[in-house]
Amino acid sequence: MRAFLAVCLLAASISTAAPAGAQDVESLKKELEQMRKQFESMKDQYQKSIDAMAERVKRLESRPEPVATPVPVAPAPPTPAPVVTQAPPSSGGQPSLLELARPRQPFSLYERRGPGQLLFDIGVVGDFVGNITQNNVEQGKGGTFAGRENRFFPREIELNLFGQIDPYARGEVRIEAAEEFEGGERKLELHLAEAHLTLLTLPFGTQARLGKLRNRFGLLNQLHREALPQTDQPDVLTQFFGEEGLTESGGELTWVAPLPFYLEALVGLFNGDNETAFGRGSLRNPLVTGRLRTFFELGDFGALQLGASVASGITEEDHRNTVLGADLKYKYRPDGWAHPLFTAAGEFLYQLRTVNVFGEDLDGDGIADTPDETRTRNRLGWYVYGEVQPWRRWAFGTRYDWTEYALARGHQWAVEPYVTFWPSEFLRFRLGYKHTEGNTRGCCTNVADVGSARIKDEFLFQATFFLGAHPTHPF
Amino acid sequence: MRTLIQILATAALALPLLQGSANAADKIRVVTTITDLKSLTEAVGGDLVEVDALVRPSQNPHDLEVRPSLMVKVRRADLFVMNGLDLDQWAEVVVQGGNNSKVIAGGPGRVDASRGIPVLEVPTTRVDRSMGDVHPFGNPHYTLDPGMAPIVTTNILEGLARVAPQHQATFERNRQAFLARLEAAMSGWTRALEPVKGAKLVVYHNNLIYLVTRFGLVQVGTVEDRPGIPPSPGHLTRLIRQMKEEGVKAILVEPWSDQTLTARIAQESGAKMVVLNAKLGATSGPDAYIASTNANITALAQALR
Numbered sequence: 001m002r003a004f005l006a007v008c009l010l011a012a013s014i015s016t017a018a019p020a021g022a023q024d025v026e027s028l029k030k031e032l033e034q035m036r037k038q039f040e041s042m043k044d045q046y047q048k049s050i051d052a053m054a055e056r057v058k059r060l061e062s063r064p065e066p067v068a069t070p071v072p073v074a075p076a077p078p079t080p081a082p083v084v085t086q087a088p089p090s091s092g093g094q095p096s097l098l099e100l101a102r103p104r105q106p107f108s109l110y111e112r113r114g115p116g117q118l119l120f121d122i123g124v125v126g127d128f129v130g131n132i133t134q135n136n137v138e139q140g141k142g143g144t145f146a147g148r149e150n151r152f153f154p155r156e157i158e159l160n161l162f163g164q165i166d167p168y169a170r171g172e173v174r175i176e177a178a179e180e181f182e183g184g185e186r187k188l189e190l191h192l193a194e195a196h197l198t199l200l201t202l203p204f205g206t207q208a209r210l211g212k213l214r215n216r217f218g219l220l221n222q223l224h225r226e227a228l229p230q231t232d233q234p235d236v237l238t239q240f241f242g243e244e245g246l247t248e249s250g251g252e253l254t255w256v257a258p259l260p261f262y263l264e265a266l267v268g269l270f271n272g273d274n275e276t277a278f279g280r281g282s283l284r285n286p287l288v289t290g291r292l293r294t295f296f297e298l299g300d301f302g303a304l305q306l307g308a309s310v311a312s313g314i315t316e317e318d319h320r321n322t323v324l325g326a327d328l329k330y331k332y333r334p335d336g337w338a339h340p341l342f343t344a345a346g347e348f349l350y351q352l353r354t355v356n357v358f359g360e361d362l363d364g365d366g367i368a369d370t371p372d373e374t375r376t377r378n379r380l381g382w383y384v385y386g387e388v389q390p391w392r393r394w395a396f397g398t399r400y401d402w403t404e405y406a407l408a409r410g411h412q413w414a415v416e417p418y419v420t421f422w423p424s425e426f427l428r429f430r431l432g433y434k435h436t437e438g439n440t441r442g443c444c445t446n447v448a449d450v451g452s453a454r455i456k457d458e459f460l461f462q463a464t465f466f467l468g469a470h471p472t473h474p475f
Numbered sequence: 476m477r478t479l480i481q482i483l484a485t486a487a488l489a490l491p492l493l494q495g496s497a498n499a500a501d502k503i504r505v506v507t508t509i510t511d512l513k514s515l516t517e518a519v520g521g522d523l524v525e526v527d528a529l530v531r532p533s534q535n536p537h538d539l540e541v542r543p544s545l546m547v548k549v550r551r552a553d554l555f556v557m558n559g560l561d562l563d564q565w566a567e568v569v570v571q572g573g574n575n576s577k578v579i580a581g582g583p584g585r586v587d588a589s590r591g592i593p594v595l596e597v598p599t600t601r602v603d604r605s606m607g608d609v610h611p612f613g614n615p616h617y618t619l620d621p622g623m624a625p626i627v628t629t630n631i632l633e634g635l636a637r638v639a640p641q642h643q644a645t646f647e648r649n650r651q652a653f654l655a656r657l658e659a660a661m662s663g664w665t666r667a668l669e670p671v672k673g674a675k676l677v678v679y680h681n682n683l684i685y686l687v688t689r690f691g692l693v694q695v696g697t698v699e700d701r702p703g704i705p706p707s708p709g710h711l712t713r714l715i716r717q718m719k720e721e722g723v724k725a726i727l728v729e730p731w732s733d734q735t736l737t738a739r740i741a742q743e744s745g746a747k748m749v750v751l752n753a754k755l756g757a758t759s760g761p762d763a764y765i766a767s768t769n770a771n772i773t774a775l776a777q778a779l780r
Binding site: 258259297337340471 | 535546550567575730
C-alpha cells in the first residue's frame with residue numbers, strides 16, 4: 001500500500017512538473033546557444049588578437065633593431081652572451097668579382113631597417129630670397145638676382161632623396177623648382193638640380209661619383225644656394241661660372257691619402273656644359289677638374305682648411321678656358337660649443353681664357369678695318385668673409401668681393417654685412433645689405449647696357465626652412 | 476769613423492721607436508663616435524686594439540662639426556663603432572669622407588652598438604619637429620647606464636671578432652673579466668643609491684633616463700621644454716614650481732649645456748646642481764668606463780641624500 005502511494009505521488013509530481021521541466025530545458029537551450037555564440041565571438045576576437053600579436057612578433061623578430069620596452073631590463077648577467085661571428089663579405093672588405101656578379105636581394109636593406117620605413121631619406125628645403133634696390137638697377141636688370149629686382153621669390157625649393165642604393169653605393173637626387181629669369185621673362189621652372197651615385201667600395205681609399213653634380217671646385221661652389229654663408233654667392237663665382245655656379249654631368253674620383261693628416265685629391269671629367277665658362281658640352285673636348293684639399297687642427301679649438309682647384313675646358317668659340325682657384329677657411333670653436341665662435345674664409349680665382357675678337361669697322365664703310373684675332377682674357381677675382389657667432393641662434397658677418405669681369409673690361413667690388421637668426425636648426429632668417437661699385441657700366445650680369453647701375457645698393461633678405469631629412473654639411 | 480759611429484748610434488736609438496710604431500701598426504685600429512664606446516672597446520680589445528673617439532668628452536654628440544680630421548681617423552680604421560639610434564647621424568658623412576670601404580654601412584668593420592638594447596621612450600605616436608629634436612627610434616643615451624654594458628660589449632666583441640677572428644678567444648676573456656669587475660662595481664652602486672631609491676630629480680637634457688630607471692630614481696622633468704630647443708620662461712616657471720612641490724633634490728646637467736641657467740633653477744627650487752660626466756671614459760684604459768660611472772653615481776648619491 002505504501003509502495004502504491006509512493007508511485008502515485010511520483011506519478012502526480014511528474015505529471016505536474018513535466019511542463020515546468022520542458023520550460024527549463026528550452027530556457028537552458030537558449031542560454032546554451034547564447035553562450036555558444038558568445039564563445040564563438042570571443043574565440044574570433046582572441047584569434048584575431050593572437051594573429052595580430054604573431055604578426056607583430058614576426059615583424060619585430062625580423063628587425064635587428066632592439067625591441068621597445070617601457071623600462072630597461074635588469075642588469076644583464078656578466079657572463080658573456082654567445083658570440084655570433086658573422087663572416088665578412090670578403091677578405092679585406094673589398095667585394096670580390098664573384099660577389100659583385102652574384103644576384104643580390106633587392107629588399108635586404110628594407111628588411112634590415114624593419115617594416116614601415118622607407119628605403120631612403122626624403123627632405124625638402126625651401127629657400128626664399130628677396131631684395132630691394134634702386135629703380136635704375138631694376139631697369140638695367142643689374143641686381144644680385146638679375147631680372148628679379150625688388151621681388152621676394154622662391155630661389156630653390158628642393159626635393160632631396162638620398163640613401164644607400166645597395167651595400168656598395170649611395171645615391172642622391174635633387175629636384176628643384178625656382179623662379180628663373182630667362183629670355184627677358186620670369187618663370188617658375190622645375191629641373192633636375194643633381195642626380196648622382198657614389199661608389200663606396202673602390203680599392204686604395206678611392207671613391208667615385210657619377211652623374212650630374214655640383215663640382216667640388218673651391219669652397220662654396222659645391223654648396224647648394226640655401227647652404228651658403230651669405231644670401232648670395234660671391235660675385236667672382238657669378239662672373240666666372242654664372243648664377244647657378246659650376247654644375248656638370250660626368251664623374252669625379254677622390255682619393256684620401258693614408259697619412260696622419262688629411263689630404264684629399266680629386267680628378268674629374270665632365271661634359272663642360274656651363275655656358276658662362278665653357279659650353280662645349282662634349283666628352284671629346286671634356287671639362288677636366290682637379291682639387292687638392294688639406295686640413296689642420298690648430299690646437300684644441302682652431303681648424304684650418306686649405307684647398308687648390310682647377311677647371312679646364314673648351315668654350316663655344318673652341319678656345320681653352322682654365323680657371324685656377326685657391327681657398328682657405330678657418331674656424332675657432334671654444335670647447336663644448338655647438339657652433340663656431342669665429343669663422344673666416346676666402347677664395348681666389350684666376351681665369352686664363354682666349355676669346356675671339358672680330359675686326360672693327362672704324363670708318364663706317366661696312367668693311368672691318370682691323371683683322372679678326374684672338375686675345376687673352378686673364379682675369380682675377382676673390383672674396384673674403386668673416387663671421388662671429390656669439391650665441392647659438394645669432395651670427396653676424398661681412399663679406400668683401402672684388403672681381404674683374406670675365407669678358408668685359410673693368411672690375412667691381414662689393415661689401416655685404418649680414419645677420420643670421422636661427423629660431424631652430426631647421427629654420428633660418430637672414431638680412432643683409434650689399435653695396436656694389438663697378439668701374440664701368442658693364443658690370444654684374446655681363447649685360448652691356450645696365451643703365452646707370454654702376455653703383456648699387458641692395459637690401460637682401462632670406463627665409464629658409466628644412467623639412468625632414470637633411471644631410472650634415474662638412475666643415 | 477766618427478760619422479759611422481754617429482749613424483750606428485742614431486740607428487740604435489731609432490730602433491725602439493721603429494719597433495714601437497710597428498707594434499702600433501699591428502694593432503687593430505678602432506674608431507668610435509663617442510668616448511663611452513671607446514672605453515668599452517678598450518675593455519674588450521685590451522692591448523690588441525688602438526681606439527680613438529671622434530667626439531671629445533666635452534662635446535655634445537648630437538651635433539658634431541664634420542671636420543676632415545675626423546675623416547683621417549676613419550680612413551685608417553679597421554673597425555668603426557657607432558652609438559646608433561640617430562645620436563651620431565653625422566657619422567655617415569665622416570665615413571663617406573674617409574674613403575674607407577671596410578667601415579661603410581653594411582661593411583665588416585661597422586658596429587652599431589645599439590643592437591639588442593631595450594630602447595626606452597620609443598615614440599608610440601607620430602612625431603615631428605614641433606616636438607623638438609626628437610629621436611624617432613627612441614632615447615639613444617643608453618651607454619650612460621652600466622647595465623647596458625653586457626649588450627654593448629657583445630656587439631663590440633662581434634665586430635672585433637669579424638676583423639680579427641684569430642683573437643676572438645682573447646676578446647672573450649677580456650670581456651668576461653671586464654664584466655666581472657663591472658658587476659662588482661654595480662653591487663656597490665646599487666648599495667650607494669639604495670637609501671635614495673624613489674628620489675625625484677630633474678635633468679637638463681633627457682639623456683639619463685636609462686641610468687635613473689636602472690637605480691630606481693624618478694625623473695620628474697627636463698629643463699629643455701622640447702629636446703634641443705632652449706626652454707621658454709613659462710616652462711622654467713612651471714618647472715621650478717613643480718620641483719618645489721615635489722621636493723626634487725637634484726638637477727643634473729651635462730658639461731655642454733647651460734650651467735648658468737641650471738644653477739639659477741637649482742637656487743630657486745632648492746635642489747642641488749650636479750654636473751655629470753655625460754660622456755663616459757674620458758680617460759683611456761680598460762676601466763675608464765667604470766671609473767667615470769663611479770664618479771657619476773657617487774655625485775648623484777651625495778646630491779640626493
